[in-house]
Ligand SMILES: O=C(O)CCC(=O)C(=O)O
């Protein structure tokens with residue numbers, strides 16, 4: 001038998017393991033490193049097991065039992081490490097440190113600002129230590145950093161300015177300058193803190209912390225000390241609130257990130273976010289805090305009716321609750337351009353408050369730093385209440401280009417030619433950004449005029465500042481003169497309409513999902529137009545209904561997936577589109593060509609036996625674009641001899657997968673799962689299964705694991721799930737990434753069976769395109785009966801044996817059945833796959849996890865951790 005390379009088909013040239021040689025680390029090496037760690041643990045475990053065995057042999061019965069038990073106990077702590085999927089590259093750690101420094105600085109300045117304000121408002125009052133607690137803010141920014149740090153890597157957004165390697169070096173320098181900056185500020189903080197400390201005696205004001213909220217509470221009268229007197233008097237004053245940064249001049253201009261999100265339009269590939277720039281470090285925490293305070297103060301004034309004209313605009317939700325609030329400053333812009341350049345502010349209705357100094361200063365800074373070419377003349381402050389989201393929209397042409405949005409709180413933004421949604425406010429587009437407070441987006445080009453953008457629902461309030469240089473009507477390019485003609489149809493200033501869909505047959509457009517690459521949310525330019533949420537607001541006061549209030553009803557309870565913010569999940573083990581964990585685990589999951597198979601492509605000869613060689617690209621028998629047509633499904637394809645390779649197992653450890661392609665779009669093979677994985681899954685099933693989808697069938701689904709507070713038990717599924725997905729993608733020649741629609745451990749007890757059926761035979765199962773069933777135990781050993789039959793083609797019957805996998809299309813070309821179980825219990829890992837992103841199990845799981853993590857009232861799981869892989873080696 002031919003010796004195969006050690007199960008490492010995925011190790012790339014780049015992969016260098018940490019060694020004394022000091023090889024450079026690349027992001028891609030993380031998988032390798034984790035794998036290396038696992039192997040080290042496995043080796044250590046094996047040695048420990050041998051030693052324990054040896055002790056038992058040489059000692060009196062029970063003599064070493066206490067020691068051995070101690071070792072075993074200790075070893076249990078390793079489990080999470082061995083099964084860990086959640087690891088962080090150095091750049092993320094550095095980034096987190098920066099964020100921590102930033103937060104600390106922000107918090108101190110923020111506290112100081114509050115103390116000073118309180119002092120100003122209630123001179124003579126004494127405060128207690130509540131002033132020093134800023135839980136909500138701290139929490140917010142913790143999320144921000146987590147989410148934002150994952151945004152670059154998880155979302156895999158192409159950073160055209162440098163990418164990860166650049167970060168490695170750049171981050172250190174940035175961190176240094178950040179630290180230096182915070183050290184420089186130390187003096188100021190000390191002064192502020194001494195003010196705070198001096199007031200911290202015999203406290204009497206337990207409600208002081210409320211001011212730290214960005215929400216309505218924060219703008220209670222008591223928290224808005226500057227808001228006195230009418231009109232512009234209560235806008236921040238010159239010199240008082242101006243944000244200046246003395247270091248700015250010495251610094252080089254900031255370098256923004258730019259992005260690529262490819263969509264196909266008119267048979268051309270288009271970077272729909274061309275012209276989008278993200279600046280992440282223009283503002284420090286104290287500046288953002290001050291801006292936030294100012295925004296809340298302005299809102300409070302607006303609520304009190306202290307502004308003229310249409311400066312403050314509020315629209316109510318259809319039913320109840322908070323409405324949209326917006327403050328327009330400077331040249332009126334939200335309700336359309338003026339007739340001529342000088343008209344702003346002259347008509348009674350169009351009167352606005354002037355842009356306060358604090359914001360004017362920022363506008364100046366934008367020009368100075370070349371973030372904006374000219375000074376913005378309009379500023380809109382948008383307040384999104386908790387749970388609210390915007391419609392996908394284009395900013396109207398009269399906003400001028402570029403325009404920019406400064407996020408005073410964290411926010412999720414989705415971009416795409418068409419933006420899809422599974423649930424109101426849960427958007428998908430070709431680019432999703434998780435923005436931290438202080439992020440600035442500058443938009444022009446296609447990112448402003450071609451791709452729409454939408455603010456997803458978050459369970460947090462959001463405050464955004466939009467700066468524009470408005471164009472008067474006569475120069476406003478309503479006629480698309482400024483916009484390339486081929487883009488014109490998409491420029492729909494009214495945000496409630498959806499971009500024109502490419503004119504293609506539905507089956508074609510459906511396959512326009514993003515190319516198979518990981519990290520970027522699949523392109524949605526070809527999604528069917530999403531249902532427009534019914535709650536979107538009608539135009540009010542001439543303001544476009546960009547904004548959609550969150551449903552007044554409470555979130556849909558588990559188990560239905562709900563659109564919850566990935567931003568708050570804190571769950572990084574299952575990112576939205578993780579890189580496939582192609583870990584070169586010893587013996588598990590790397591499908592190598594079977595011995596002797598070489599790299600031969602599948603036979604074109606009808607009826608010929610073919611062994612699928614997955615290490616070489618093969619001519620797809622099942623091209624994605626045709627995948628809905630039965631005629632293209634390898635119809636005259638290859639077949640294996642009956643009973644041929646089905647249960648053949650590799651003898652050598654390195655060889656851990658044989659697959660035999662069979663006519664009619666079936667593949668039978670052996671995953672050669674090592675016992676540990678199977679035992680782990682078995683363990684989980686025994687601990688967590690519940691009633692299944694047929695009589696005498698029990699199942700453990702991943703959502704059930706979350707619901708029962710055992711999300712950590714999902715981890716062992718991840719590698720095998722990814723491998724099976726890749727296997728299916730490869731076998732069926734998918735040019736685009738498939739989505740896993742369902743993952744479940746299914747046990748079939750005595751008496752269970754299923755008659756002839758296809759797996760998509762219900763209207764609600766139509767999304768299922770492919771199935772993979774991996775047998776976790778064996779006929780004749782753990783159970784009797786339970787044979788699997790295909791109605792047509794070879795092989796007609798499969799005898800389930802542990803590690804065998806059968807893959808087939810879920811449609812009527814592969815009608816199949818399972819015989820009644822006569823004895824014992826038959827266990828499978830069953831997966832269905834779909835091309836339809838809206839049935840992506842991962843997205844639903846992340847949603848559930850977010851919900852689960854947010855409502856953390858449940859008791860911790862009482863289920864034990866499964867034993868690690870290696871504990872089973874004995
Ligand atoms: O477990 C099997 O072998 C197949 C199960 C099956 O056909 C199904 O669940 O639809």
Ligand SMILES: [Fe+2]
Nearest residue numbers: 757758759816
């Ligand atoms: Fe089935």
